[in-house]
Amino acid sequence: MAERVFTWLDERLGLTAIYNTVLDRKVPKVNWWYTLGSASLFLFVIQAVTGMFLTVYYVPSPDHAYDSVQYIMNGVAFGWLIRGIHHWGASLMVLFVFIHMLRTFFFGAYKYPREVTWLTGVFLLLTTLGMGFTGYLLPWNQRAYWATTVGTEIPGTAPFIGSFIERILRGGTDLSAVTLARFFAVHIWFLPAIILLLIAVHMYLVIRLGISNIPKEGE
Amino acid sequence: MSDHLDRREFVKIVTAALGTIMGAIVGLPAIGYLISPALRVQKNEDWISVGPLEKYPVGKPTLFSFTRSKVNGWEKTVNSYGVYVVRTSETEYTIFSNMCTHLSCRVNWKDEAQEYICPCHDGHFGQDGSVTAGPPPKPLIRYEETKIEDGNLMFFFKES
Structure with a gap:
């Protein structure tokens, strides 16, 4: 029965073709460094899922942000686990994406015909850092507040347009409720949407072009 | 069919078993996380x-x-x-x-x-x-x- 249902679906959706193209594609003999891309993707999924769960109780308002995080940690069953995974997953994701970039660089995997894969990867690294920056403010504790104060002051030192950029980041002169709300919006809507799009292009190219060999001596 | 378990079969079973365990470790707390406020009934x-x-x-x-x-x-x-x-x-x-x-x-x-x-x-x-x-x-x-x-x-x- 299950087989007949599968055949019926496969005939219409081309599931076997997708499986063959995506998972059964030919890969050169590679090593553990080549798993960092998959690991980054896995961490992104983990962050997306735990992040969705956190929004069930989190409130992006100065009146409630800190208390709602305390409630997640102490009031809700397994809230500490969900937030813990999101917290550690965030650091791990930055780390993995960064080492993934290093591997690509040192193995020369960014060269023809994979330049666009590399370019989307650069933006994926930047958006990942953006997620870290915007997410850091959300607990609304002293560390979050002052880290973001400093973090938004840094672009503020740029000549001519610096203070304008700082005001755009903060949504005004001061770090305020507006800052928290816009950091939250960027953290859960804007950046994830951009990341999803970039991942789609990145992975399409990985599947289309295949992955590069480990370079041999003298290459 | 012999009762010998080939490599492919073994990997399949291990993957399914580990997947189920991991799913349960993550999934059950997730359900608890969502319903826990509903389990607290306040005396009125x-x-x-x-x-x-x-x-x-x-x-x-x-x-x-x-x-x-x-x-x-x-x-x-x-x-x-x-x-x-x-x-x-x-x-x-x-x-x-x-x-x-x-x-x-x-x-x-x-x-x-x-x-x-x-x-x-x-x-x-x-x-x-x-x-x-x-x-x-x-x-x-x-x-x-x-x-x-x-x-x-x-x-x-x-x-x-």
Whole structure:
């Protein structure tokens, strides 16, 4: 029965073709460094899922942000686990994406015909850092507040347009409720949407072009 | 088919088993996370002590105020309530809610009128709680369950 249902679906959706193209594609003999891309993707999924769960109780308002995080940690069953995974997953994701970039660089995997894969990867690294920056403010504790104060002051030192950029980041002169709300919006809507799009292009190219060999001596 | 387990089969089984375990480790806490606030039922009734009976003069309804707090998530709400303790004799007493049955304003006992008067729409209640004038549809709520414990008068309070 299950087989007949599968055949019926496969005939219409081309599931076997997708499986063959995506998972059964030919890969050169590679090593553990080549798993960092998959690991980054896995961490992104983990962050997306735990992040969705956190929004069930989190409130992006100065009146409630800190208390709602305390409630997640102490009031809700397994809230500490969900937030813990999101917290550690965030650091791990930055780390993995960064080492993934290093591997690509040192193995020369960014060269023809994979330049666009590399370019989307650069933006994926930047958006990942953006997620870290915007997410850091959300607990609304002293560390979050002052880290973001400093973090938004840094672009503020740029000549001519610096203070304008700082005001755009903060949504005004001061770090305020507006800052928290816009950091939250960027953290859960804007950046994830951009990341999803970039991942789609990145992975399409990985599947289309295949992955590069480990370079041999003298290459 | 032999009972020999080939490599492909083995990997499949191990993957499925590990996947199930990992899914359960993550999935079950996730369900608990979502439903845990629903498992906390707050009591909306309790015995309230209004103090020793001697505190209240015979024949004159006397107001006793108290507060009850509720915690929902990170939000704490404190509500104030009031009851009129009426001693009709040395041993008999009744306890009325001071909430008008019309639109929930607080009624006040007026000695000169010998009535409870609601300031909102001029509802009048007699000392026994019955409506004597104005819009209230029902007499004042009377707390039937009372007891004296360790010299303190107590009544069973239910939030409406």
